Amino acid sequence: MANILCIGAGFVGGPTMAVIAKHCPEHRVVAVDINAAKIAAWQSDHLPIYEPGLKEIVLSARGKNLFFSTEIERHIAEADIIFVSVNTPTKTFGQGTGKAADLQYWEKTARQIVESSSSSKIVVEKSTLPVRTAEAMERILNSNEKGLFFDVVSNPEFLAEGTAVQDMQNPSRVLIGGRQTPSGQKAVQAIVDIYAHWVPRERIITTNLWSSELSKLAANAFLAQRVSSINAIANLCERTGADVTEVAHAVGTDTRIGPRFLRASVGFGGSCFKKDILNLVYLCEFYGLNEVAAYWEQVVRMNEYQQASFVSKMVTAMFNTVAGKRVAIFGAAFKAHTSDTRESPALAVCRKLLEERAHVVITDPYALESARADLHDVAEQVIFEPDPYAAARDAHAIAVATEWPQFAELDYAAIYETMVHPAFIFDGRNILDHKALYDIGFNVYAVGKPPLTHFESSNPAS
Numbered sequence: 001m002a003n004i005l006c007i008g009a010g011f012v013g014g015p016t017m018a019v020i021a022k023h024c025p026e027h028r029v030v031a032v033d034i035n036a037a038k039i040a041a042w043q044s045d046h047l048p049i050y051e052p053g054l055k056e057i058v059l060s061a062r063g064k065n066l067f068f069s070t071e072i073e074r075h076i077a078e079a080d081i082i083f084v085s086v087n088t089p090t091k092t093f094g095q096g097t098g099k100a101a102d103l104q105y106w107e108k109t110a111r112q113i114v115e116s117s118s119s120s121k122i123v124v125e126k127s128t129l130p131v132r133t134a135e136a137m138e139r140i141l142n143s144n145e146k147g148l149f150f151d152v153v154s155n156p157e158f159l160a161e162g163t164a165v166q167d168m169q170n171p172s173r174v175l176i177g178g179r180q181t182p183s184g185q186k187a188v189q190a191i192v193d194i195y196a197h198w199v200p201r202e203r204i205i206t207t208n209l210w211s212s213e214l215s216k217l218a219a220n221a222f223l224a225q226r227v228s229s230i231n232a233i234a235n236l237c238e239r240t241g242a243d244v245t246e247v248a249h250a251v252g253t254d255t256r257i258g259p260r261f262l263r264a265s266v267g268f269g270g271s272c273f274k275k276d277i278l279n280l281v282y283l284c285e286f287y288g289l290n291e292v293a294a295y296w297e298q299v300v301r302m303n304e305y306q307q308a309s310f311v312s313k314m315v316t317a318m319f320n321t322v323a324g325k326r327v328a329i330f331g332a333a334f335k336a337h338t339s340d341t342r343e344s345p346a347l348a349v350c351r352k353l354l355e356e357r358a359h360v361v362i363t364d365p366y367a368l369e370s371a372r373a374d375l376h377d378v379a380e381q382v383i384f385e386p387d388p389y390a391a392a393r394d395a396h397a398i399a400v401a402t403e404w405p406q407f408a409e410l411d412y413a414a415i416y417e418t419m420v421h422p423a424f425i426f427d428g429r430n431i432l433d434h435k436a437l438y439d440i441g442f443n444v445y446a447v448g449k450p451p452l453t454h455f456e457s458s459n460p461a462s
């Protein structure tokens with residue numbers, strides 16, 4: 001039996017510990033956090049985050065071998081293995097501002113581990129970190145005067161929100177990096193043994209520390225680059241009459257490229273892509289690789305362009321003004337099946353529409369609370385409406401910003417009747433049946449497709 005601790009019970013710490021507890025009944029798993037409200041929520045029936053399947057797993061293990069607590073010192077003292085999954089946001093001050101990772105929470109945790117420990121432990125980097133952070137971690141941990149030795153292992157997390165439980169239960173791979181010393185390799189093996197409870201051994205990749213740390217940033221950069229690449233092509237489709245879904249299919253059937261992660265959209269969001277690519281950019285700059293930095297930075301710039309051009313398309317289509325017009329934004333979450341609104345393109349669209357003085361109503365099945373908090377500075381100008389039918393009533397336009405499947409199943413004929421005409425739909429996720437909407441009477445604008453409008457205008461598809 002091992003005592004496994006996770007410091008940071010957020011989107012990653014909570015679900016990963018729940019899945020480890022489920023598959024390793026002989027181990028005692030504890031997740032701690034400085035946020036007492038979050039811990040109270042993990043202990044209640046209203047978990048702090050929405051993830052499909054998460055509640056069932058938490059309820060099945062909680063109180064048996066899974067615990068949530070705010071008693072950080074005590075649990076550090078008792079732990080054999082400590083996963084650290086605190087947030088590592090982009091720095092908003094000082095050197096590297098706007099790009100480098102803010103490692104203050106991370107460093108605080110390292111110092112706290114030293115302070116509260118009276119035995120040697122394995123410390124696992126779960127957070128996404130710049131390459132070579134483990135070196136700093138080792139220095140802080142091992143410059144103690146208690147004669148303790150800490151092995152630092154890198155085990156970056158690849159789960160995506162909305163599919164966190166599924167991704168943890170059946171991961172494409174688990175990556176574990178460690179020092180090539182006997183002690184380092186023993187520590188790596190201890191982490192391999194945890195995952196081997198449910199992950200086939202051939203999917204557990206072991207590497208050196210730096211490869212593991214860098215692979216996490218690289219994986220996110222490659223994924224985000226695909227979205228920015230297809231969005232770049234979507235813009236060209238809109239000018240030329242090509243249809244981005246057809247192009248994505250034609251390109252993606254080349255098995256070397258593959259069909260996944262080629263959905264054109266209003267842009268990518270989420271807490272990680274932007275922050276991790278900017279972190280990579282900063283690292284490249286640090287090493288004097290300015291052209292390499294510029295290459296990756298363009299992935300983020302393309303995404304900003306995509307969000308801005310979506311709103312600009314709305315304004316242009318709606319006779320060059322949305323001032324005073326009610327606009328319903330369908331979706332607040334950065335993607336479907338999550339309550340997370342961090343860096344959500346929906347909120348970027350909302351803010352830009354407010355700048356254009358539109359009357360914005362936003363609807364989402366799970367993320368309205370989080371949207372209200374993120375939009376606190378403009379919240380009095382926004383209506384938060386859980387019912388999409390009520391949100392669309394009296395609106396001039398609907399903008400689909402999140403790919404919730406339920407938005408595709410609404411009765412758009414009924415919605416059309418309650419809207420101001422001419423009525424517009426801007427499908428920023430290409431999830432609706434555009435031809436059916438056009439037949440109802442809507443003017444339909446999708447991403448990377450020729451618009452379907454009832455106005456007489458030159459249509460590049462024709």
Ligand code: NAD
Nearest residue numbers: 008010011012033034035085086087088105127128157161
């Ligand atoms: P989060 O903000 O949801 O959770 C981090 C938690 O750490 C917060 O609850 C915070 O209160 C807590 N915390 C901060 N300092 C602490 C301290 N000193 N002691 C105890 N708790 C502390 O963040 P997240 O989304 O879970 O991300 C965590 C890390 O994992 C980040 O580095 C992120 O890049 C990475 N990651 C995230 C995802 C994802 O999908 N969200 C996926 C893979 C990797």
Ligand code: UGA
Nearest residue numbers: 157158159160161227261262263265268269270272334335
């Ligand atoms: C992403 C990665 O997919 C995870 O592997 C990684 O662990 C995680 O970042 C992280 O490091 O935090 P996540 O941000 O949760 O996961 O969600 P994704 O499914 O990657 O979606 C990111 C954004 O891209 C969303 O806004 C999504 O709607 C958008 N997207 C995705 C597209 O616009 N088109 C696509 O084809 C795919």
